[in-house]
Amino acid sequence: PAVSNPFPARVDKERHVRVALADRSYDILIGEGLLDRAGAEIAARLPGVRAVIVTDATVAELYLARLEIALAGAGIQTRAVTLPAGETTKSFAHLEATVDAILQARLERGDVVIALGGGVIGDLAGFASAIVKRGTNFVQVPTTLLAQVDSSVGGKTGINTPHGKNLVGAFHQPSLVLADIATLDTLSPREFAAGYAEVVKYGLIDRPDFFDFLERHRGSVFAGGPERSEAIAISCQAKADVVAADERETGARALLNLGHTFGHALERAVAYDPARLVHGEGVAIGMALAHRFSRTLGLCSGQDAGRVTAHLEAAGLPTTIGAIPGPRLGRETLMEAIAQDKKVSRGRLTFILTRGLGQAFVSKDVDPEAVVRFLDEELT
Ligand code: NAD
Ligand code: MG
Numbered sequence: 001p002a003v004s005n006p007f008p009a010r011v012d013k014e015r016h017v018r019v020a021l022a023d024r025s026y027d028i029l030i031g032e033g034l035l036d037r038a039g040a041e042i043a044a045r046l047p048g049v050r051a052v053i054v055t056d057a058t059v060a061e062l063y064l065a066r067l068e069i070a071l072a073g074a075g076i077q078t079r080a081v082t083l084p085a086g087e088t089t090k091s092f093a094h095l096e097a098t099v100d101a102i103l104q105a106r107l108e109r110g111d112v113v114i115a116l117g118g119g120v121i122g123d124l125a126g127f128a129s130a131i132v133k134r135g136t137n138f139v140q141v142p143t144t145l146l147a148q149v150d151s152s153v154g155g156k157t158g159i160n161t162p163h164g165k166n167l168v169g170a171f172h173q174p175s176l177v178l179a180d181i182a183t184l185d186t187l188s189p190r191e192f193a194a195g196y197a198e199v200v201k202y203g204l205i206d207r208p209d210f211f212d213f214l215e216r217h218r219g220s221v222f223a224g225g226p227e228r229s230e231a232i233a234i235s236c237q238a239k240a241d242v243v244a245a246d247e248r249e250t251g252a253r254a255l256l257n258l259g260h261t262f263g264h265a266l267e268r269a270v271a272y273d274p275a276r277l278v279h280g281e282g283v284a285i286g287m288a289l290a291h292r293f294s295r296t297l298g299l300c301s302g303q304d305a306g307r308v309t310a311h312l313e314a315a316g317l318p319t320t321i322g323a324i325p326g327p328r329l330g331r332e333t334l335m336e337a338i339a340q341d342k343k344v345s346r347g348r349l350t351f352i353l354t355r356g357l358g359q360a361f362v363s364k365d366v367d368p369e370a371v372v373r374f375l376d377e378e379l380t
Pocket of ligand 2: 150198260279283
């Protein structure tokens with residue numbers, strides 16, 4: 001006889017990724033409704049802790065009460081620190097306020113700092129957690145696609161200074177990452193697409209099958225179908241693999257910068273104005289440029305470069321310098337911004353180039369003149 005299921009069918013099953021770092025190993029859980037189970041998941045791994053939740057005003061409005069209820073349900077005492085939303089929050093001033101609130105709450109080393117929000121909150125709260133009492137436990141509850149597939153995994157934390165982005169920070173791995181994919185439903189389409197650029201990046205680095213998968217399932221990933229959590233899990237696995245191989249970025253981790261040399265230069269050239277360009281959009285243009293540049297250098301086929309551009313465009317992402325709104329960016333401005341990037345040595349530039357889909361490699365020997373000629377081509 002048919003017994004009716006009292007529970008609504010789950011859209012997709014929960015996925016687990018393990019970041020293997022010896023005694024700093026941790027789980028990434030990916031699925032719907034994890035926010036409401038956060039108390040149980042944290043208590044199971046860190047019994048008896050108290051918590052300080054760090055979040056931003058936008059995310060607090062949407063999700064803070066639910067997280068607090070979930071933690072209280074598991075007997076975890078909490079305090080919350082709500083900061084303004086936006087990149088400027090990654091500053092010494094907000095770090096000081098956050099550290100102050102954590103100390104005020106009398107958190108001990110064995111207690112936990114929880115980051116609830118996007119990459120800004122994750123980086124700032126993670127850094128605060130790294131330095132309070134020389135390191136407290138840290139849990140990431142990422143709520144943007146970018147944070148779920150990139151910034152919450154790998155242990156890089158930090159803040160910006162007037163000298164540049166992410167110049168002050170520490171490696172501090174979380175004890176757990178809870179990626180509730182249902183929170184992505186409130187993300188603006190623009191922010192979702194920007195995070196998607198980093199998803200595509202993992203395919204383009206060394207997972208051509210994943211790029212094929214994204215070509216087939218982009219619609220479902222955007223619409224919240226079952227392929228969404230699969231794409232996030234594969235992305236986390238990809239990042240986890242790179243981090244496990246090179247935790248402190250002395251080698252292979254540099255591949256994660258695919259699209260970022262051009263991307264960072266573009267961000268710098270628009271003075272980090274999010275109205276013109278957000279990070280993921282810069283990465284999308286940067287990846288399209290890296291593939292076209294590789295084609296120009298005779299490394300990658302025009303067909304592969306074309307597939308990359310077409311896929312990013314279909315996802316609503318920009319793929320040309322000319323697509324950036326506002327005053328036109330010139331070649332000099334861009335070359336200056338590229339030269340300011342840390343990746344210059346003895347007059348040669350470091351770029352992530354590619355031999356085709358999923359065949360990226362680090363080149364430390366790019367001729368600046370070749371970049372100039374390529375940019376001139378791109379800008380006409
Ligand atoms: P963000 O944290 O500023 O979030 C983007 C915007 O979305 C914010 O306004 C935020 O309030 C809002 N938001 C967050 N979650 C939401 C939700 N579920 N619904 C509605 N709105 C929501 O930006 P981001 O793109 O998540 O992260 C960018 C930051 O991440 C940068 O500072 C970058 O340097 C950092 N980053 C760090 C690493 C790392 O390895 N540590 C990697 C990549 C990027
Ligand atoms: Mg990035």
